Amino acid sequence: MESSRDWIELEEKYGSHNYKPMPVVLSHGEGVWVTDVDGKRYLDMLSAYSALNFGHRHPRLLDAMRRQMDRLTLTSRAFFNDQLGPWYKKVTEFCALDLAIPMNSGTEAVETALKVARKWAYLEKKVPANQAEIIVCHNNFHGRSIAIISFSTEPENRDGFGPLTPGFRSIPYGDASALERAITPHTAAFLVEPIQGEGGVIIPPTGYLKEVREICTRHNVLLMVDEIQTGLGRTGRCFCYQHEESQPDVVILGKALGGGLYPISAVVTRQDILGLLKPGQHGSTFGGNPLACAVSLEALALLEEGKLAQHSEEKGLFLRNALREVQSPMVQDIRGMGLFTGIEIKAEYGTAKPYVMALMQEGILCKETHEQTIRLAPPLVISQEELEWAIPKLQSVFSKEP
Ligand SMILES: Cc1ncc(COP(=O)(O)O)c(C=O)c1O
Structure with missing residues (x-):
């Protein structure tokens, strides 16, 4: 060459x-x-x-990765490992929520959130079987799996990949009253980016996240915030939703969660939501592996200490x-x-x-x-x-x- x-x-x-x-x-x-x-x-x-x-x-991330590589890298989830527990504790404390589930890519974390929201809708909200709906926004970007592109409003993302997955409804971004109008008794969740990154760095009106929080609470709908691109310090807060008083029910993380060294993503939520998942209902061979957790723990420590x-x-x-x-x-x-x-x-x-x-x-x-x-x-x-x-x-x- x-x-x-x-x-x-x-x-x-x-x-x-x-x-x-x-x-x-x-x-x-x-x-x-x-x-x-x-x-x-x-x-x-x-x-x-x-x-x-x-x-x-980053030298501290490299050190954390090297230290872990010299000890243990992968166990699968058939066994416990000594990095996953501390990582769960840290990531849930960061989001002021109770439980987390680790995945590898952002797409997988979003898929996980969609599954968990549907499970919650059937078991807790008592939505009739196979009727749960998830509301999303026009111009969204949440990944590229079949389910996720099914609710993309970009023809390029969707065309030629059908049949698409049903159960999604799209509303204009930044319009809280459109959310209120779109909610039905079958609505499980509202999935939203606090800023649409791939969509062109689109910032919603001030107060939007606070308003959608209130609407979701009023209608018993989960607020799921995709912080994969905006999270972990990017927008001047640890999470972009912290610019407003808007605690999500579900926080979706990825990208910088692995310090740019090793892929790890997460869905962080409450006990009454994620607690519904039973053994065998979801998982990933590499999800929660000790190498990813060790790097991610160090990344979160850097974020905490480094202002x-x-x-x-x-x-x-x-x-x-x-x-x-x-x-x-x-x-x-x-x-x-x-x-x-x-x-x-x-x-x-x-x-x-x-x-x-x-x-x-x-x-x-x-x-x-x-x-x-x-x-x-x-x-x-x-x-x-x-x-x-x-x-x-x-x-x-x-x-x-x-
Ligand atoms: C907001 C958002 N969600 C989800 C994803 C998908 O993440 P990944 O590419 O890791 O699957 C991205 C990637 O750009 C993103 O920006």
């Missing part, structure tokens, strides 16, 4: 083309920085869609203020919470893609989402100096048409 082209061709020849990556081949990462096979360094402003909140190869959420809030504000200084005619909107920022390009100036390419030339990696919006989500460990390195480059790219 001589140039990045060779690696790209190899992936293109032998791999499924279900992604459209930027033409950069990365080989090393440390903190907020990644290096490509030609030795060029970039600031990672995507953070693996927020899985790398702690940056690349990362507060840092995210302060640096996010600083970044957005600096971006707004440009007053670019091409920019429709700059929005965000914490270190989660969307820059929307006006449609008459084309798509966001050329800006993303121009940023790559400047040594900043990010990606467009939904054609018009550039998502900036650097690792939360980014320093003031690192941000100040990036800001003039960002300002210069957005001050002219690429």
Whole structure:
């Protein structure tokens, strides 16, 4: 292999083309920085869609992983292990809830939440068999399994994958009264992202989560908040729902829960909900393995000790203020919470893609989402100096048409 082209061709020849990556081949990462096979360094402003909140190869996470690798990595759930219990305790305390169930990917955690909500509807709410409904939002993104794409409103996610799974109803995002209208006696749960990340960094009106909390309580409907992308410090709070007084019944976690090192996801909820699952009704061979739990425990400890959420809030504000200084005619909107920022390009100036390419030339990696919006989500460990390195480059790219 001589140039990045060779690696790209190899992936293109032998791999499924279900992604459209930027033409950069990365080989090393440390903190907020990644290096490509030609030795060029970039600031990672995507953070693996927020899985790398702690940056690349955080030394404490590496240590925790190495220590655990030298002891025990996988037991299956046929046996107990000495990491899962402490992890359960920690993750439930984080969410102020009672019980958790571990999975591997975000998609699996969402699937788990859907199953648990249906079980609760039949056993507790006494919804007639096979009639339970789950309400979701237009423009949602919760993963790519058959059940989850069945309620996607993006034709690209759904088309050609039928027959789709019934039992879902979609309402406009950010509209609490639409939720109240959509609820029926068969409604089990409302599944919602506190900010629609994949949907284009869409922030609902202030008070939305508080209002939907009240509506769900009034109608005995579970509020299930998907914090897979927004959780663990990303938006300036440990969880995005904490910006409002809105304690969910079910919190869904993934991505940064494994410190960007090892996949682990979770559904965290109450005893009266998750307690309904009996042996054999759900599981996963790798779910709750000691290696994942050890890394995740360390990631949660970093979040607790490092004031990362507060840092995210302060640096996010600083970044957005600096971006707004440009007053670019091409920019429709700059929005965000914490270190989660969307820059929307006006449609008459084309798509966001050329800006993303121009940023790559400047040594900043990010990606467009939904054609018009550039998502900036650097690792939360980014320093003031690192941000100040990036800001003039960002300002210069957005001050002219690429
Ligand atoms: C809000 C949300 N839910 C679920 C998922 C799916 O997670 P995974 O890709 O780990 O399956 C994602 C991934 O981007 C997400 O952003």
